[in-house]
Each structure stands twice: as structure tokens, then as C-alpha cells.
Amino acid sequence: MQLTHLAQRRLSVVAVLAATLMVAVLAGCGSGGNSSASGPKGCMKVGVLFPETNSSPRWEGYDHPLLVAALKQDLPGVSIDYNNANGSASTQQSQAEADLARGDCILVVAAHDSIAAASIVTAAKQHNVPVIAYDRLIQSNDLAYYVSFDNVQVGKLQGQYIADHYKQYVTQDGNNNIAIIKGADTDNNAHLFAQGGHSVLDPLISSGQLKNVYEQFTPNWNPPDGQREVEAALTLTGNKLAVVYTANDDLGGAAVQALKAVGLAGKVLVTGQDATIPGLQRILLGTQSMTVFKPYAKEADATAQLVAAISKGQSTASLTGGATVATQGGANIPSVLETPISIDKTNINEVVASGQVTKAQICQGLPAGTGGFC
DSSP states (O other): OOGGGGGGSOOOOOOOOOOOOOOOTTTTOOSOOOTTTTOOTTOOEEEEEEOOSTTOTHIIIIIHHHHHHHHHHHSTTOEEEEEEOTTOHHHHHHHHHHHHHHTOOEEEEOOSSTTTTHHHHHHHHHTTOOEEEESSOOOOTTOOEEEEEOHHHHHHHHHHHHHHHGGGTOOTTOOOEEEEEOOOTTOHHHHHHHHHHHHHHHHHHHTTSSEEEEEEOOGGGOHHHHHHHHHHHHHHHTSOOSEEEESSHHHHHHHHHHHHHTTOTTSSEEOOOSOOHHHHHHHHHTSSOOEEEOOHHHHHHHHHHHHHHHHHTOOOHHHHTTOEEEOTTSOEEEEEEEOOEEEOTTSTHHHHHHTSSOHHHHHTTSOTTGGGTO
């Protein structure tokens, strides 16, 4: 599927279906299978559970409408129960239990907490309901499928950009300090991003070319916390930072705010992820250096195709291509991993070409000629 397929997906947010009266748990599910493979043939009731809104505008601005549209296209007549946990693992658990009580027979879960969400998989298994982990791996050996991007590669792209450009930011007084702001410890992806980033950065740190002066996870991906972390790194170093690795654009924006307060915005290499409009604008303005673009339509489409195959009792082998991702418990979960793309000022047009955002959206509020793009 080409990147331009995103433009074909409707970007209107579909209203959450009204809750029906309590029905038998397996109502509408058809004949059962096991939760780790084929799932309930004939299922037409799908529960979609998303994690939060504060970590990124992607969840409600892109993934929600794209996934709903894809499900409706690939499985005509599907009934969708959508909920966002708004940053609470216990809320997400309650939402999952409510979906199971309504008779939802396939769950798509973007976990707020990758470990706590294992209890959702356990509850679903008791009702013969397969769970597809969306974007974030759930640490359960009973997980049916995992659909995401290659998140170690995301970190490698961020780290490689630093490796290729950090010398431009090292100052004559020997400031080669890097601060690493990693995102939420409860999000398995944050660990994968850091793993990928460190695989590139550690040789530079070990050789002394970069000095790792500060490294922290950021609770719940909360930008104000991320800003405080960067402020702490600035205080620790006497306002001497050459690089700030931030795991996504919202934390990148928080870093830029901290740097701006001490006159360093645009003088420090700052990474990001998600190709958000504010992140792309900062790249054009020169205060953020790069981002990692993930075409969300591909992720939504792959998930919808899995749901449709499960419902129709069809093989999913062609969808996963034999790819698996291991849980901490050692299970190999059939997976679809899409490819992320490194973006800086030189190739922002790739994001526009995908249809995920428009040039007008990126340039809104920016002076004509900004970054040679607007």
C-alpha cells in the first residue's frame, strides 16, 4: 500500500456508538477459536481502546478516524466501540471489561501501560476474544497480533541523525553534552526507541565524542515534565548542551521551550518523532532538527485487514509475512511492522506527499519563505 493511500481514508471522527443494554458476552461473535490465532469467525463487534491524548496529537487527530474508516471499509457492517483511556491504565481496563460485557469479540488495544494491559488480554482470553496490540506491544504471551512500526528503527533514525550532525553543535569551549529525554517508562515503545538510539549513540559516548550528562524517562509523555527535565539538564551543565535527544515531537517542543528561555533555541540539536504539525514547523524555523515520520494510515489499514481476516475466518499469514516480535515472557507474537522515515528540512515534502498533512497546514502562521518551504 502506497503512502498516498492515507489521502483516501476519511478524516472525519466517527461518533462513539451508544452503549446497548447488557447482552451475553459472546453475542454476535459467531463460532469460537483460540485467542492466539484464528479468533472468533463471524465477529462483527470490535472494541477499540486508545491510551491517552497528551502524549501526541496522533491518537485523536489521526489514528482514531483512520482506524474507524479502515475497519468500516474492510469489514462492512462492523460495529465499533471506541474509548480513550485519557492516561489511566485502570480506566483502560474498565473500558475493556465493558467492551467484553457488550459482546465485543475482537479488541484492538493501544496500551497506556504495556505491562498493566496484560490483564486486558487475560480477561479477553477468558471470553475467547483475541487482542490486537496497536502501536505498543502488550507484555502478554496470549496476545494475538501486534501492529506497529519498527520502533527500534525509529530510535536508530534519531540516533543516526545525531551521529551525522552533532559536530555542527559542539562548541569551541568543548561543550559536547547530550541530554536524553526518553518518554514514558510504562510505554514499551519508549524502551525500544531508547534501545535503537543507544545502539548508535553509545559508541560516540564511549569514545568521548559525546558526553551523556542527563537521561530520564518522562512520566506519561507529559510535555511539562519533559520541559522540567531539560531545565534540570541545563542547570546541571550551566546551560551547556549540544544535543537534546527527545523521543517525540511533543517532548521536542518542551525542550525547545526550555532552550528558548536561556537563549539556546536553534543552537542545540533537538530530535523528535511523529511528524506533527508543530514539530514540522519547528524544523522549518530551525529550533527542532528532525522528526521521524510514521504513516499512520498504513498502521490503521494493517490492523483493519487483520480484524477482517479474523472475522471472515481467513488466514493472516500473508498479512504478517511470518514476522514476529517477542514479549518479555518469550512468546513470539505475529506482527506487522511498518517502516518509519527520517525527516528534516530537506525532505518535509515526503510527509505532504503522503497526504497525512498539507503544506497549508504546516505553513499556517509562518512567514512566507520560512525554511525555504512555505
